[in-house]
Amino acid sequence: MRVRIAAIAVILFSLYIVVLVRLFYWQVVREADLRGIARAQSSDSIEFPARRGEILFKDGFPLATNKVSYLLYANPKIIKDTDLYAKKLAFHLDLSSASISAALSKDLFWVKLAGSVEVEKKKSIETLELKGLGFSEQSSRFYPEASMAAQLIGFAGFDEKGSQKGYFGLEGYYNSQLSGRDGRLFAIRDTLGNLILNDVREEKKLDGRNLHLSVDRAIQFIAEKELKAGIERYQAEGGSVIVMEPMSGKILSMASFPRFDPQKYYEFDTAYYRNPVISNLYEPGSTFKVLVMGAALDSSVVKPETKCLSCSGPIQIGEYKIKTWNEKYYPEASMTEVIQHSDNTGMVFVGQKLGLKKLLYYLSQFGIGELTNIDLQGEITGDLKSASALYPIDLATMSFGQGISVTPIQLITAVSSIANGGEIVTPYIVEMITTSDEKKIEIKPVKKRRVLSKTTSKILVELMVNAVENGEAKWTKLDKYKIAGKTGTAQIPIAGHYDPDQTIASFVGFFPADDPKVSMLVVVDRPKTRVYGSETAAPIFFSIARQVIQYLNIPPDR
Amino acid sequence: MRNARKIEIFALVIFFVALFLQATLVFYSNVISSESYESTKLKVDIKELGENNLSLKTQILQYTSLEHISSRGAELGFVKARSYISLFSPAQIAINQ
Numbered sequence: 302m303r304v305r306i307a308a309i310a311v312i313l314f315s316l317y318i319v320v321l322v323r324l325f326y327w328q329v330v331r332e333a334d335l336r337g338i339a340r341a342q343s344s345d346s347i348e349f350p351a352r353r354g355e356i357l358f359k360d361g362f363p364l365a366t367n368k369v370s371y372l373l374y375a376n377p378k379i380i381k382d383t384d385l386y387a388k389k390l391a392f393h394l395d396l397s398s399a400s401i402s403a404a405l406s407k408d409l410f411w412v413k414l415a416g417s418v419e420v421e422k423k424k425s426i427e428t429l430e431l432k433g434l435g436f437s438e439q440s441s442r443f444y445p446e447a448s449m450a451a452q453l454i455g456f457a458g459f460d461e462k463g464s465q466k467g468y469f470g471l472e473g474y475y476n477s478q479l480s481g482r483d484g485r486l487f488a489i490r491d492t493l494g495n496l497i498l499n500d501v502r503e504e505k506k507l508d509g510r511n512l513h514l515s516v517d518r519a520i521q522f523i524a525e526k527e528l529k530a531g532i533e534r535y536q537a538e539g540g541s542v543i544v545m546e547p548m549s550g551k552i553l554s555m556a557s558f559p560r561f562d563p564q565k566y567y568e569f570d571t572a573y574y575r576n577p578v579i580s581n582l583y584e585p586g587s588t589f590k591v592l593v594m595g596a597a598l599d600s601s602v603v604k605p606e607t608k609c610l611s612c613s614g615p616i617q618i619g620e621y622k623i624k625t626w627n628e629k630y631y632p633e634a635s636m637t638e639v640i641q642h643s644d645n646t647g648m649v650f651v652g653q654k655l656g657l658k659k660l661l662y663y664l665s666q667f668g669i670g671e672l673t674n675i676d677l678q679g680e681i682t683g684d685l686k687s688a689s690a691l692y693p694i695d696l697a698t699m700s701f702g703q704g705i706s707v708t709p710i711q712l713i714t715a716v717s718s719i720a721n722g723g724e725i726v727t728p729y730i731v732e733m734i735t736t737s738d739e740k741k742i743e744i745k746p747v748k749k750r751r752v753l754s755k756t757t758s759k760i761l762v763e764l765m766v767n768a769v770e771n772g773e774a775k776w777t778k779l780d781k782y783k784i785a786g787k788t789g790t791a792q793i794p795i796a797g798h799y800d801p802d803q804t805i806a807s808f809v810g811f812f813p814a815d816d817p818k819v820s821m822l823v824v825v826d827r828p829k830t831r832v833y834g835s836e837t838a839a840p841i842f843f844s845i846a847r848q849v850i851q852y853l854n855i856p857p858d859r
Numbered sequence: 860m861r862n863a864r865k866i867e868i869f870a871l872v873i874f875f876v877a878l879f880l881q882a883t884l885v886f887y888s889n890v891i892s893s894e895s896y897e898s899t900k901l902k903v904d905i906k907e908l909g910e911n912n913l914s915l916k917t918q919i920l921q922y923t924s925l926e927h928i929s930s931r932g933a934e935l936g937f938v939k940a941r942s943y944i945s946l947f948s949p950a951q952i953a954i955n956q
Contacts, residue, residue: 362923362924363920366920368913368916368917369914419914420911420913420914421914443920444915445917445920445921445923446924446925446926447924447926448926449924449925449926481936517923520930522925524927526929529904546897585913605862674943851943
């Protein structure tokens with residue numbers, strides 16, 4: 302009897318141990334897996350998309366903002382007559398009825414029919430009272446000024462996960478600031494699928510920050526209008542205009558043609574997305590002469606009245622012959638006259654006086670061969686070779702702006718240093734950022750370094766004023782204003798030689814000369830009807846200058 | 860007999876109180892459901908007005924853009940002024956418009 306009781310006790314105890322071991326297995330050994338499965342079954346998260354920040358002109362008008370649009374979806378399982386639906390919706394959605402019909406024929410509970418549906422279209426579709434359709438609110442990017450400053454803004458597209466992301470320009474550079482952070486609500490659901498509200502964790506939504514630009518809407522409009530008219534008049538391939546505040550580095554306008562529509566960026570070739578102002582290299586030609594002359598004056602190797610001793614004819618350097626652009630020569634020309642006549646032989650004289658090492662030093666100080674660090678995505682720079690890699694002919698050609706590549710933004714930044722008394726400033730576009738809780742972050746001007754003395758810059762200003770007054774572009778100057786400037790007509794290198802027929806024409810300058818408020822560079826790419834800077838870029842420059850002076854109410858200084 | 864009468868009166872009072880309470884319940888349930896209906900209607904109206912508001916904001920931005928003003932101005936025959944007057948210091952003049 303006792304044995305039987307003991308046997309039953311042992312069996313029961315063993316069963317108890319087995320249960321304990323299994324419990325240990327499920328609750329300790331398999332704990333991590335089961336927790337994950339339970340969480341997946343019962344937990345839920347709801348996303349609250351953050352509003353993308355706006356990009357605003359100086360006057361507060363939005364260059365890029367958001368508008369409400371809708372995603373139209375359907376439940377194919379409850380739609381019987383797909384052809385009728387397709388026919389009715391195709392009219393409202395500007396889609397083919399075949400594509401709609403194909404979507405509605407899928408064996409799914411949810412299909413997307415169209416995205417970015419406007420409010421008016423949504424209302425007209427709702428009046429059709431078609432069952433099985435629904436709308437989900439979206440936010441889509443809207444550019445009220447259409448293609449204005451397209452390369453400056455870039456565009457907001459979508460990444461591989463379908464989230465909105467900025468590409469190129471400001472949308473790209475400031476994407477993380479503009480995006481903000483989506484909000485999320487994590488909750489547990491009971492077995493009936495109801496949320497257990499006292500077990501909720503929230504990640505608060507953070508709307509994107511707004512960018513306030515230094516770009517003036519009116520000046521941008523003027524620049525684009527005149528540039529477009531000039532490109533059409535001279536039948537050029539394209540062109541760019543940059544308007545800058547030389548003292549601070551603030552960009553007042555940046556325009557390029559051809560351009561694209563950021564609203565419909567996908568309809569344009571990707572080549573259009575590049576901003577030529579920061580992403581295209583070109584040989585600047587005679588506009589570069591002011592930098593070389595500035596270097597020579599600052600080093601005291603020449604003075605304005607120094608006579609050129611090799612300006613009586615072409616200069617032979619090795620197998621190369623350096624000529625003037627119009628085959629006119631001015632023996633014993635002063636440095637003032639060398640800039641006035643845009644004399645290549647005079648500049649070779651200056652370059653040789655300066656020497657290769659000093660020239661390269663000054664060019665690097667001017668920012669040639671280094672990024673300006675402007676707040677735009679896509680900036681590139683050319684290389685400034687070391688002295689050991691260059692030959693005497695390179696010194697000669699660099700002296701008049703050939704055989705060296707710059708971006709337009711590098712050139713205008715360098716010339717602005719002449720306008721502001723000799724300091725290189727960092728160009729920038731965003732002057733203030735406001736957060737979603739209205740905190741303001743001001744971006745202050747950055748002065749990088751001094752490249753010229755104040756005295757040198759004053760002398761150089763006078764040389765440039767004289768170039769405008771008495772040079773090849775004098776026919777288009779403004780009478781009541783002292784404007785400092787320089788024309789440029791650069792040949793285009795193609796496969797080891799220069800194209801004899803095509804040029805890049807440019808004009809760089811600033812005004813009023815004695816107290817510069819504005820510096821500007823106009824570049825015209827391969828004009829056909831006329832090829833020289835004095836005949837193409839200069840008229841565009843002065844046309845814009847006339848209107849900007851009026852707009853800014855700058856009093857005459859003559 | 861008296862007790863029976865008392866019970867009768869008591870029962871009648873209870874009946875009328877219950878009737879009154881029921882009527883009140885019906886009345887206020889009706890008020891709540893009508894207000895709830897109105898409230899839902901208002902919410903729908905608010906949402907629709909919000910949508911219209913956003914749509915109008917978008918339209919305002921489009922119509923006040925310089926690109927639109929410029930093209931519309933050209934359509935209407937506006938041309939650029941040939942000259943302009945800028946006053947850089949106060950002047951004792953009056954312009955008759």
